[in-house]
Amino acid sequence: MEISTFDIRRVPLLWPVLLWTVGLLLVRSDAVSISVAATLFLLIVSALLYLRKFQLAVVLLLGVAWGTIDLLQDASDMAVDQTWLNSDLQVTATVVKVEQGGSSLRLLLSDIERSDGESVGGKALLYLYGKRDLLPDAGQQIAALVRWRQPQNYRNPGAFDYRSWCFDRAIALIGSAKGDIRVIDDRVSLLEVARARIRSAIAFAGEREQGVLHALLLGERSRVQEPVSRVFSATGTAHLLAISGMHVGMAAAWLFALLWWLLTRREAWIVKLPVRNVAMTGGMIGAVVYAALAGWPLPAIRATLMLAAAVVAWQLTSKHESFNILLAALGLILLFDASAITSISLWLSFVATAALLLWGKQPERKQSLSWSQRIVTGLRMLFWSSLLAMLATLPIVVTTFGTLPLYGLPANLLLVPLYGLIVLPSALLGEVAAVAGAGVVAGALMQFSGTMAGAGIDLIEAISMLPAGTMYAVLPPLWLSLLYVAGMVAAGVIWWKQKKRAALLMLLLTLGGYLGFILQESDVDRPMWLVWDVGQGAASTLLLPGGEVLNIDAPGYEGSRFNGGTTVATGLRAVGQLHADVLIFTHAQSDHLGGALSLAEGLNWIGEIWLPDVPSAHGHRSVQRLITAGSAVRWLSRGDRVAGRGYVAEVLWPPKDYAPANRNNSSLVVLIRLSNGIRALFPGDIEAEVERQLLTGGLGPVDVMLMPHHGSRSSSTTGFVKQVQPGFVVAQAGRNNRYGFPDSRVVARYRESGAVFVNTADGAVLMELSALPALQQREPGISSRRDMALKWWQPW
Structure with a gap:
């Protein structure tokens, strides 16, 4: 076998294309901050001028200029007037693409126009729930009553940048249809006819x-x-x-x-x-x-x-x-x-x-x-x-x-x-x-x-299904990836020079160092509480010294590719965790349990699952799937007590076999006492009736807690709030949710009791659970080059 060699003299495009690419990366990529990008740009230009490579410096400048112009042009297509948002609007649009997945249909639309004649330069995604009999074809024009919003990111560690994904595809609006949609022009192109035949x-x-x-x-x-x-x-x-x-x-x-x-x-x-x-x-x-x-x-x-x-x-x-x-x-x-x-x-x-x-490697040439x-x-x-x-x-x-x-x-x-x-x-x-x-x-x-x-x-x-057949890794930092690339390139260069043993050694050292880093879980010095931004659902995680990980709830639609379970699994990998010792699911509803299987399958291993010992949990399909998958389940009811490394969990509710008309009241209520004395309360979706029952049991003050039922006014009664007197209270609610959670009167009660109030609608919450809990929250701010470009067109 002969090894192919690389003659740089026969690749005149190498440096021009490389610098053109670097120029675009500096403008359109968020891998490094703008200040770092500007510094790199000045350093590269200075080096090229010093080496008298004036033409290459011009190529780099053109790359930066073209990237900037294109970015601003894309932003102009994405800019929408605020009058498009958060109200029901009658629109017409052309269907570009129809996608089926999970519990919804998704239409990619173009040529979107309101009843008053105003239009959008970009495209839109329209979600249809439970309307599979009303599926239009690509190329048709439709009319619908739609509530629009702009693409938003969940602000979590390691979160997928959905806003940037939409930006690069010119998707300016996300909407859901109110009522039926009407096809007002059913002409379909020959291409779509062919695609229908293929389907x-x-x-x-x-x-x-x-x-x-x-x-x-x-x-x-x-x-x-x-x-x-x-x-x-x-x-x-x-x-x-x-x-x-x-x-x-x-x-x-x-x-x-x-x-x-x-x-x-x-x-x-x-x-x-x-x-x-x-x-x-x-x-x-x-x-x-x-x-x-x-x-x-x-x-x-x-x-x-x-x-x-x-x-x-x-x-x-x-x-x-x-x-x-x-x-x-x-x-x-x-x-x-x-x-x-x-x-x-x-x-x-x-x-x-x-x-x-x-x-x-190229094969030897034979006749x-x-x-x-x-x-x-x-x-x-x-x-x-x-x-x-x-x-x-x-x-x-x-x-x-x-x-x-x-x-x-x-x-x-x-x-x-x-x-x-x-x-x-x-x-x-x-x-x-x-x-x-x-x-x-x-x-x-x-x-x-x-x-x-x-x-x-x-x-x-x-x-x-083989051992380690599905292996997850922690999110590697950029510098580690760059070191890996440098090591592999070095190994390749040594291989070109026919020093095979040295090349193999360099390859093994590079690969071994990289794998050792991404498979090594991190630890914390003090207990940490991470409350995830998962929209209108609940999910939070306790990270304890010694590597103990306890997760409470994971929302979503079962079978969906992306839900609260995948969000939490991705976030845990981003903070250096590949497992969960305990998965606690407070009750069998989709906004707390729907992402359970996705979470379990998104980690390398899980310990046991805690569930309320009530009929609604035993009969739930997601629970049955977890059991079928081999998960170890611990059924808990009032009075149970579980001790782990660095914590003791007390189950305050529900009674065994409790079957209320309102399933929210069968939520598992867990008080977790950490070894440093911090008391954390996880009440699920209990409402006023259960809160009164808990007060008679002598529930005392807590340091941190989740707001019952996402801040609904049917929970967090005055007596309950006065008795628990939390230092910090977190509401898990979606931005601009249709329920109005958390209710302003409920928030006022907690603040009057002296609690610090935080809402995950403003981003994930990271709290250090020490003697004086310290709070961090991911701020919305301008997070990318694309957001900055949009600000150019939307100064408001």
């Missing part, structure tokens, strides 16, 4: 496999069932579900191979036609059609541009440096779409491809190879390419998905050939048959493709 053909596959085929062919990844999506992520094969470079390239390669085979059947065609160029152009056209039928998702656009650059370069000269082609494609993508600079899919594809070009030799060579190439891609993209995967795919290499070795050689080709043939109107043939092909896709799912499910 009908996909229906012949199994229910679980349909989601995979929707993702592969139509870019509708939201249809992939959550358990399936989770095992793809855990095994490092999630890239197979995204229409990215591999899928676009495969579509082009299969059509190229077909055209090549057809055009070489006759000698006259070989002589008269530029067979290679015709086949490559045909492959490119096939890739464009495939991406168009998928609805042109952003990864497909970028992959198509990259493929186009490669085809053009190849047709111009077959001796062109491959890495130069990759850089040209990157520069082209960032020129037309500056927001792609923060795209995870772009960098996953680019980094993996760059690693293969720089350090990939002829037998089929067995070709198979061995192909498997060897697949092994090396999978290994290189995994090592190169590891920091991106860990930072983005939070998982460490320990079995990623064997999983990819099994699934990439299966999906690339069987599932995708048969699905593409089914897609062609469906568009052509051959429904029976299309259905048979989709059924076969689904069966093969299902076999792949079974394989990675089995892999994920």
Whole structure:
């Protein structure tokens, strides 16, 4: 085997594209603060001027200027008048895309216009709950009564930046429909007719496999069932579900191979036609059609541009440096779409491809190879390419998905050939048959493709069940990722110099140090209480010295991809925790228990689960699923007492087998006494009736507590507040929630008692539970470059 070498003299685009990229990153990325970005910019420009690299300095300046202009242009599309918000408005809009997932339908809308003629420059997401019989088609124009809000972030440690995600997709408004929606123009484009035929053909596959085929062919990844999506992520094969470079390239390669085979059947065609160029152009056209039928998702656009650059370069000269082609494609993508600079899919594809070009092994050239030799060579190439891609993209995967795919290499070795050689080709043939109107043939092909896709799912499910098959990691800091990249590049350079042992040692040291950091949990010196921002729901966590983690509640809709359970699991990983010793669920309602399974599955291990010993909890579906999954459950009732490391928990309510008409009153009420004397009260959603019962039991003052029932006026009676006299009281409520929680009169009672009041609607609360509890809260403020750009257009 020969190792490919890198000749920088044949890559004239390296420094221009690198500096263009750096310029965009300094403007559009939030990886570093603005002050740090400005300092880096001045240092780089000064260095270039000192080295007399004036042209490169100009490229950097152009990158910064273009990034700024594009950012402000995007912000102008996102700017909306305050009159659009928090009131019911009659609007018309064009449906761009329809997504089904969880408990709702989601419509991506454009051309949004109010009844008074005012319009929005950007797009909007409209959620429909329980309206599946009213599903419109993409391309149709609808009218609806909608309440709009701007995209907001949950302000938690490690939280997903939803506002930035919406900004980069020009989504200015989020709304929910009031009542029915009406289709006022039912004309549908030929493209949408074709997509509808493809969906009908996909229906012949199994229910679980349909989601995979929707993702592969139509870019509708939201249809992939959550358990399936989770095992793809855990095994490092999630890239197979995204229409990215591999899928676009495969579509082009299969059509190229077909055209090549057809055009070489006759000698006259070989002589008269530029067979290679015709086949490559045909492959490119096939890739464009495939991406168009998928609805042109952003990864497909970028992959198509990259493929186009490669085809053009190849047709111009077959001796062109491959890495130069990759850089040209990157520069082209960032020129037309500056927001792609923060795209995870772009960098996953680019980094993996760059690693293969720089350090990939090329097979020895022989005059002829037998089929067995070709198979061995192909498997060897697949092994090396999978290994290189995994090592190169590891920091991106860990930072983005939070998982460490320990079995990623064997999983990819099994699934990439299966999906690339069987599932995708048969699905593409089914897609062609469906568009052509051959429904029976299309259905048979989709059924076969689904069966093969299902076999792949079974394989990675089995892999994920192996020891450490699903392994989560703590959120790595930026400096650690940069050190990892530096170490891997150093190992690669040493490998180029044929010092294989030294290169291997550098690789192992880099990989071992990185893994040691991301798998090491952190500890706290003093008890900490983290109350999460989860909207209109409840979730909080006690972090105790010695690594003890107690979590109370996790809201959400069962089966949804993102809910309070995933929020808490992600947040715990961000603060250095990969487990929970105890999961306490106060009662069996979705705003306290709906995210339980997501939380349990989002950690490396959990100890036991505490639940109220009442019928409503025993019969709840989420509880049954937890028990089926093997969770150890401790059923608690009034009078129970549990001692742990650094705490004692006293159960104050409910009585065993308590079954009130109002299920809120069956909430588990737990008083936790910490070893330093701090008393913390977690009352669930109890109301006035139960509060009176607790007062007769001699409930005394507490140091910190959650406000019962999110601050409803049906709870926190005057007598209850006077008796508990909390030092700090936290209301868990969603911003601008429709219930009006917490009630102003309730808040006034606590403040009159001397309590410090905090609301998670203003961000997650982090409190040090020492003799004098210290409070921190994540302030809303301006959190990103995008917010600053919006302030330019919205000075109010």
